[in-house]
Amino acid sequence: MVVSPVSAPAVRVEGVVKRFGSTTALAGVDLEVAEGTVFALLGPNGAGKTTLVRVLATLLEPDAGRAEVFGRDVVREAVVVREMLGLTGQFAAVDEILSGRENLLMFGRLFGLSKAETRRRAEELLAQFELADAADRPARTYSGGMRRRLDLASSLLTRPRILFLDEPTTGLDPRSRNEIWTTVRELVREGTTLLLTTQYLEEADELADRIAVIDHGRVIAQGTGNELKDQVGGQILEVQLASAAERDRARAVLAAVGCGEPEPSERPDRLTLPAPRDGLELIEEAAAELRRARIEVSDLGLRRPTLDDVFLQLTGSPPSEDGAGSRSAADEAAIDHVEHSTVGRRSAPIVRLRPPSRRELRSAVTDAGVVTARNLRHFIRQPQLLIFSTIQPIMFVLLFVYVFGGAVKGSLPKGVTYVDFLLPGIFVQSVAFRATQTAIGLAEDLERGVVDRFRSMPMARSAVLLGRTLADLVRNVLIIGLMIGVGYAVGFSFHAGVLQALAAVAVVAAFGFALSWIFAFVALTVRGAEAAQAAGFVVIFPLVFASSVFVPVATMPGWLQSFSRVSPVTLTADAARSYSLTPGIPSSLGETAAWVGGLLAVFIPLCVWRYRRMS
Numbered sequence: 001m002v003v004s005p006v007s008a009p010a011v012r013v014e015g016v017v018k019r020f021g022s023t024t025a026l027a028g029v030d031l032e033v034a035e036g037t038v039f040a041l042l043g044p045n046g047a048g049k050t051t052l053v054r055v056l057a058t059l060l061e062p063d064a065g066r067a068e069v070f071g072r073d074v075v076r077e078a079v080v081v082r083e084m085l086g087l088t089g090q091f092a093a094v095d096e097i098l099s100g101r102e103n104l105l106m107f108g109r110l111f112g113l114s115k116a117e118t119r120r121r122a123e124e125l126l127a128q129f130e131l132a133d134a135a136d137r138p139a140r141t142y143s144g145g146m147r148r149r150l151d152l153a154s155s156l157l158t159r160p161r162i163l164f165l166d167e168p169t170t171g172l173d174p175r176s177r178n179e180i181w182t183t184v185r186e187l188v189r190e191g192t193t194l195l196l197t198t199q200y201l202e203e204a205d206e207l208a209d210r211i212a213v214i215d216h217g218r219v220i221a222q223g224t225g226n227e228l229k230d231q232v233g234g235q236i237l238e239v240q241l242a243s244a245a246e247r248d249r250a251r252a253v254l255a256a257v258g259c260g261e262p263e264p265s266e267r268p269d270r271l272t273l274p275a276p277r278d279g280l281e282l283i284e285e286a287a288a289e290l291r292r293a294r295i296e297v298s299d300l301g302l303r304r305p306t307l308d309d310v311f312l313q314l315t316g317s318p319p320s321e322d323g324a325g326s327r328s329a330a331d332e333a334a335i336d337h338v339e340h341s342t343v344g345r346r347s348a349p350i351v352r353l354r355p356p357s358r359r360e361l362r363s364a365v366t367d368a369g370v371v372t373a374r375n376l377r378h379f380i381r382q383p384q385l386l387i388f389s390t391i392q393p394i395m396f397v398l399l400f401v402y403v404f405g406g407a408v409k410g411s412l413p414k415g416v417t418y419v420d421f422l423l424p425g426i427f428v429q430s431v432a433f434r435a436t437q438t439a440i441g442l443a444e445d446l447e448r449g450v451v452d453r454f455r456s457m458p459m460a461r462s463a464v465l466l467g468r469t470l471a472d473l474v475r476n477v478l479i480i481g482l483m484i485g486v487g488y489a490v491g492f493s494f495h496a497g498v499l500q501a502l503a504a505v506a507v508v509a510a511f512g513f514a515l516s517w518i519f520a521f522v523a524l525t526v527r528g529a530e531a532a533q534a535a536g537f538v539v540i541f542p543l544v545f546a547s548s549v550f551v552p553v554a555t556m557p558g559w560l561q562s563f564s565r566v567s568p569v570t571l572t573a574d575a576a577r578s579y580s581l582t583p584g585i586p587s588s589l590g591e592t593a594a595w596v597g598g599l600l601a602v603f604i605p606l607c608v609w610r611y612r613r614m615s
């Protein structure tokens, strides 16, 4: 357990500003959460709730101001902060392909629990969250409520000191919502500090010791539920008039019995007023006075205030659809002031200056292993992916051998058949096209919030990327194996023995590994699986076709030859071909190794940098 400075609050936020381009999501937020309490951030869509949670969970760096969790700075001491927090994001970040149990086992290992401890905790949580019966079903078959519960369980594996819950009950039915509320209360009894966001005043009131109302990226009111409701008027009286003409008279009568100013309403025959007094007495008096004044009423009732009422009272207008964006010049000046007062503050170092400790190294290896195993499981659970991954190269083999084989024959080196020439090229082609899958897989993880969960955990930062590229390496070797099988069926064979054959596979796999890092970078940069795939094909298509994969470079026009000869695809295909057909070391091996080494040296740091700076 991490020891924090004595008396530091669980959360302290001072003047936090966060901008996304021209949108100011947080415009100078200040708040404090005492340890062991529940704090609710209440606000409409776009108010900045998620952004603040992401800052506190170390996923986003504020542009100005500072935020601390148990006295630790979320930017400078992000690693320590991650060890203390649990995060359940706005959208359930569960792995859809894995079962509920597998999700918990994976996250437990990544939280640094031992295998035995992980298993024990997973069973406990499955029972506690009523997921035991569905534990072995893939999470994609879960209902919304089950997903939420699994998501919450995943955040509780290590019993965090503070839990961030971003809209834990939005979209849930009343029963599931009550279950979440019960869990939240239990956690608080056990001493966990909770910061939750919600759009429902009722929820904030039900669960939280203190509530901050947030709008346009700033806190507009703060207090206990009762204090806030007192501002709104405790309860709301709704009066439906038989005639809109009576509105002003009704308003005067109701003011006399203690009601506040009516909320602005689009319907003149309806009055919605804060009712600060005891409900029953008020409604009796209101009804009597209205009758005495001969004002006809078709409906009269009390209800609890909603977020809309709070906003109407606090700001004079209902919450706008998108909180950020519309801001006055005075607001902007205030933000500038906050930013200037914190200029010169730190930023987390982009490149680590000290070498990792042995413990960190061991955890990096374990984490990468866990993520690799998870990605391989995805691959095994989706056999259709493997089938489609091999259909295309098989089609190329058949088309090229039987359609173009005759035409190309004349330009081949002496004594080499087209199928022997083609197959090593097909290996390279397979891994090159498959590299786009690295981008798609990573982009999907980003979209589904799985990466956010990884990033909020005290795990090795490199593990997510390494786990992805290593799993793709294993898959590539598998696909090459399959293509060798297909090759033998159409007359291909290795001519220089097993070791040379293995070397051919190794050189192609190494090239595929380097390509995976390029595509991981594409996914981290362009965002979105489809965009990543499209961007990938734009690069891969010309590279593969303008190379020696299908035909000897000598058959191409001169201007293309000069490009093709130095292309890493050509060099790798030539090296693999030489290993397959002749003994000895291929002449293009040095250049191939230089390409692979160079690509890795450039793209691994680029990926790690992008991953750390992601917003």
Ligand SMILES: Nc1ncnc2c1ncn2[C@@H]1O[C@H](COP(=O)(O)OP(=O)(O)OP(=O)(O)O)[C@@H](O)[C@H]1O
Residues within 6 Å of the ligand: 020, 021, 023, 024, 025, 043, 044, 045, 046, 047, 048, 049, 050, 051, 052, 090, 199, 322, 323, 324, 325, 615
């Ligand atoms: N990564 C991002 N890039 C650009 N704009 C963003 C990003 N994240 C948030 N925003 C913008 O910042 C503002 C605050 O968004 P945020 O998600 O924090 O609101 P929220 O209160 O969580 O809303 P909701 O209730 O809809 O979840 C919005 O205008 C949103 O469009």
Ligand SMILES: [Mg+2]
Residues within 6 Å of the ligand: 049, 050, 051, 090, 166
């Ligand atoms: Mg949100």
